[in-house]
Amino acid sequence: MSADSxxxxxxxxxxxxxxxxxxxxxxxxxxxxxxxxxxAYVFIVIFLLLVGFFTFMVGGFFERGEASLASFFMWHPWLxxxxxxxxxxxxxSEERRLGTMELLLTMPVSTWQAIVGKFAAxxxxxxxxxxxxxxxVITVSYLGDPDLGAIFTGYLGSLLMAGAYLAxxxxxxAMTRNQVVSFxxxxxxxxxxxxxxxxxxxNMLVKWASPWLVDIVSGFSVMTHFESFQRxxxxxxxxxxxxxxxxxxxxTTGVIIRSHRAG
Amino acid sequence: MIKVxxxxxxxxxxxxxxxxxxxxxxxxxxxFLGPNxxxxxTTMRMITGFIPPTGGxxxxxxxxxxxNPIPAxxxxxxxPENAPAYTDMxxxxxxxxxxxxxxxxxxxxxxxxxxxxxMCFLENVLYQSVDTLxxxxxxxxxxxxxxxxxxxxxxxxxxxxxxxPNQKHxxxxxxxxxxxxxxxxFSTHILEEVDAACTRAIxxxxxxxxxxxxxxxxxxxxxxxxxxxxxxxxxxAGTVGQKVRDLPVVRRSEVLDNNxxxxxxxxxxxxxVKNGDLERSLYELAVREKWRLLELKVEEGRLxxxxxxxTMPDTKRRVEEGTK
Ligand SMILES: Nc1ncnc2c1ncn2[C@@H]1O[C@H](COP(=O)(O)OP(=O)(O)O)[C@@H](O)[C@H]1O
Ligand SMILES: [Mg+2]
Numbered sequence: 001m002s003a004d005s006x007x008x009x010x011x012x013x014x015x016x017x018x019x020x021x022x023x024x025x026x027x028x029x030x031x032x033x034x035x036x037x038x039x040a041y042v043f044i045v046i047f048l049l050l051v052g053f054f055t056f057m058v059g060g061f062f063e064r065g066e067a068s069l070a071s072f073f074m075w076h077p078w079l080x081x082x083x084x085x086x087x088x089x090x091x092x093s094e095e096r097r098l099g100t101m102e103l104l105l106t107m108p109v110s111t112w113q114a115i116v117g118k119f120a121a122x123x124x125x126x127x128x129x130x131x132x133x134x135x136x137v138i139t140v141s142y143l144g145d146p147d148l149g150a151i152f153t154g155y156l157g158s159l160l161m162a163g164a165y166l167a168x169x170x171x172x173x174a175m176t177r178n179q180v181v182s183f184x185x186x187x188x189x190x191x192x193x194x195x196x197x198x199x200x201x202x203n204m205l206v207k208w209a210s211p212w213l214v215d216i217v218s219g220f221s222v223m224t225h226f227e228s229f230q231r232x233x234x235x236x237x238x239x240x241x242x243x244x245x246x247x248x249x250x251x252t253t254g255v256i257i258r259s260h261r262a263g
Numbered sequence: 264m265i266k267v268x269x270x271x272x273x274x275x276x277x278x279x280x281x282x283x284x285x286x287x288x289x290x291x292x293x294x295f296l297g298p299n300x301x302x303x304x305t306t307m308r309m310i311t312g313f314i315p316p317t318g319g320x321x322x323x324x325x326x327x328x329x330x331n332p333i334p335a336x337x338x339x340x341x342x343p344e345n346a347p348a349y350t351d352m353x354x355x356x357x358x359x360x361x362x363x364x365x366x367x368x369x370x371x372x373x374x375x376x377x378x379x380x381x382m383c384f385l386e387n388v389l390y391q392s393v394d395t396l397x398x399x400x401x402x403x404x405x406x407x408x409x410x411x412x413x414x415x416x417x418x419x420x421x422x423x424x425x426x427x428p429n430q431k432h433x434x435x436x437x438x439x440x441x442x443x444x445x446x447x448x449f450s451t452h453i454l455e456e457v458d459a460a461c462t463r464a465i466x467x468x469x470x471x472x473x474x475x476x477x478x479x480x481x482x483x484x485x486x487x488x489x490x491x492x493x494x495x496x497x498x499x500a501g502t503v504g505q506k507v508r509d510l511p512v513v514r515r516s517e518v519l520d521n522n523x524x525x526x527x528x529x530x531x532x533x534x535x536v537k538n539g540d541l542e543r544s545l546y547e548l549a550v551r552e553k554w555r556l557l558e559l560k561v562e563e564g565r566l567x568x569x570x571x572x573x574t575m576p577d578t579k580r581r582v583e584e585g586t587k
Contacts, residue, residue: 025363029349029356036351099347103408106311107364108337261314263274 022109026117027124030091034125043087044129050079051133068146072136073154073230077194077222080165085186087126088169089179091118092257096177105261115253119170119246126162130155150232157229160242161222165190167249174256190222193245197221264289264324264338264416264446265310271318272305272470279305281470283319289415292442294461294478295450298574302470303450304344307420310448311341323416337365340414342422346405350394354385354404357393358411365412379407382437398425406434410441417441419449423456435459454566457481468574481569488564491541492519492529494557495549500526506552512536512544525557 034040051072055061059071095101104114140146165186172186173179195201197218205214218224222245225238265287272280280302287293295303308314310321312332321328326335348357358379362372380386383403388396393404402425409417422438423431438447438460449460457464457478464481466474474481482488495503500521507516507530514534519527532541542561549556 021366022364025360029352029360032356033349033351098350099343099345100349102308102313102343103341103347103361103405106313106336106339106341106343107361108333108366109364110333263272263314 019110019113022113023117023120026104026109026114027121030118030121031124034087034121040125043083044132047079047083047129048132050083051075051136054079055136066144069136069140069151069154070230072133073158073226076158076161077226080162081187081190081194084126084162084165085169085172085183085190087122088166088186089173089183091122091170092174092253093177093179093182094173096260097179101257105257111254111257112250115170115250115257119167119250122170123163123166126166127159130159130162147232150230153229153232153234156234157226157238157242160229160239161226164193164222164242164245164249167246167253168193171249171253171256174253174260193220193222195221197223197225199223265448266322267306267310267319268321269319270306270309270316270321272302272309272314273317278470280309280316283467283470283472285465285472285475287416287446287448289446290443291463292438292447292449292461294457294464295448295467296452296454296457296464296570297450297467298452301467301574303467304420306467307341307418307448307450308343311339311418312336313343338414339416339418340409340412342406342409342417342419344420345424346402348393348401348405348408351392353390353392354380354396354400354407355389357404358407361408361411367412375411375413378413379411382410383407384433399427399430402426403430415445417445417447417449419447421451422449423451423453431456432459454570457566466570466573473573474569478566482564482566484573485564485566485568486531486572487562487568489538489541490529490531490562491545492527492558492560492562493545493549494559495526495528496524496555496557498526498554500528503528503554506548507545510544510548512541529562 054075055072059075061071092101095104105111137151140151141148168189169182169186172189173182175185176182198221202214202218205217209217222242225241228235228238267286268284270280270283271278283302283306285293295306297303305314309316310323310328312328312335315329323335324338326332326338328335349360352360355376358376359372362375365375367375380389383406385400385403385407388400388404393401396404402422406419406422409419417438419438423434426434435456438449441447442460442462449456451457461478463475463477465472466481474484493503493507500518503526504516504518507513507528510530512533513530514532516528516530519529521527530541530545542559546556546559548554549559
């Protein structure tokens with residue numbers, strides 16, 4: 001047996017394997033899968049149209065008379081509520097439906113490499129969609145003299161928020177092979193994360209509960225943590241919040257996948 | 264190279280695999296036989312590290328699959344049941360992805376893809392999208408993925424499922440040829456495949472191994488093995504049957520067909536009869552009776568009969584329930 005394994009380890013000696021290479025390979029495949037279908041382009045167009053509609057028509061971009069992207073960023077938590085779960089829903093449900101999960105997880109890659117690779121690809125996809133809103137920045141710079149720092153942190157916060165929603169979508173897509181079910185669950189979870197810090201809700205809660213409890217509840221909300229990014233402030237607590245949501249959701253994804261495999 | 268000890272898998276209260284042990288060495292092709300739901304796929308999923316066992320140990324090339332899965336998985340090529348593949352990729356892209364995950368890059372990757380494509384006859388569909396492939400091509404694409412890194416160990420779950428007879432033949436030939444240098448386990452419920460490709464076969468039923476041996480050994484477990492069939496012209500079936508039955512070496516005889524001109528009779532030996540005695544006695548009987556003997560054949564036994572007699576679900580279950 002030991003002679004056996006020696007022969008084999010020399011046979012694989014010329015083979016390159018490391019975590020980063022595996023993650024990049026999986027992410028590349030995943031990203032290519034997005035762009036292989038028209039859904040990606042449809043998604044981007046819908047996203048840009050909705051962003052434009054809300055910013056200019058509903059948000060009153062021009063009426064505000066100020067050179068800022070406040071009316072642009074304020075809609076992101078709500079736009080992402082439906083668009084990000086739509087991107088995330090296929091991540092693991094599709095693997096399970098096609099049976100390719102069995103293929104992927106019997107390759108010499110670890111489960112966390114697969115999870116991170118797939119997540120990174122869809123996050124990058126969202127980043128591309130978000131990046132395509134750059135005409136907004138040009139417009140506002142042309143019209144006035146905006147605070148470019150605040151715009152940058154706004155984008156950073158928006159990207160982190162998208163990542164948090166996406167990680168939740170990743171988790172729910174691991175629960176089921178049905179993409180619609182996955183979509184609905186992740187919309188509900190994301191909605192809760194919005195509502196628990198949305199002023200109309202917190203104002204109502206204050207009447208029922210003590211302020212410190214309301215504070216704790218709203219501390220779980222994406223709204224509370226996205227807010228300061230929009231004002232140009234990067235608070236490490238907000239940063240940690242989004243990273244913690246991402247970390248927790250991806251970890252749970254791993255737990256769900258493992259428990260499914262255990263049967 | 265593969266060592267499975269006392270493998271158990273429970274899905275809830277149900278034992279899908281219950282105490283399976285076997286080993287496969289380099290140069291062996293192990294056929295995994297069993298009716299649907301016997302636990303073949305579940306066993307293979309545990310060997311390849313897709314699902315964790317409830318109990319028991321799996322060692323692949325010296326590495327424990329549970330404790331040290333990555334180096335163990337590196338040695339294995341795996342074709343899962345139903346040959347899954349990413350439908351949004353081309354055949355070439357899919358094989359490239361598999362090669363990259365196997366750590367092959369640049370020239371090595373190109374060579375590996377070329378080799379696998381040639382062995383699986385995929386040249387014609389190389390740039391076609393997987394979801395437009397016919398079932399046979401999709402199966403071969405997934406098969407190509409499993410051999411892309413020229414693994415020492417191959418685990419193939421129903422590799423000929425969904426292929427036409429020519430393709431089945433090609434795949435069996437391929438398995439037998441690769442089996443000379445690798446350790447191969449493949450599952451099937453087609454019995455001819457055991458003869459066509461295996462050096463050894465295991466029959467599994469309701470999670471347990473019920474037979475383990477070379478195809479010849481298994482065949483000898485058939486009731487038919489050792490029986491002698493006679494073909495005689497211009498004789499009376501009743502008389503022939505009677506005379507054959509009256510021989511002391513014969514336990515039982517049956518008339519298989521009787522179309523007036525030719526009678527076919529089969530004689531089963533007494534358990535104590537030595538090899539060769541039955542044929543000799545029958546031949547002497549035919550000479551004595553001046554029968555016009557057209558054929559005298561010693562039966563080898565048939566795998567399907569062995570398979571049926573040990574995995575016969577209904578009678579066995581009834582017996583089990585009766586004893587409870
Ligand atoms: N994930 C699972 N959950 C529950 N039961 C399962 C699961 N996978 C397989 N089984 C059951 O285990 C038994 C063995 O299945 P399987 O290994 O697929 O059989 P085979 O491949 O020999 O046809 C079947 O009764 C099947 O229903
Ligand atoms: Mg099966």
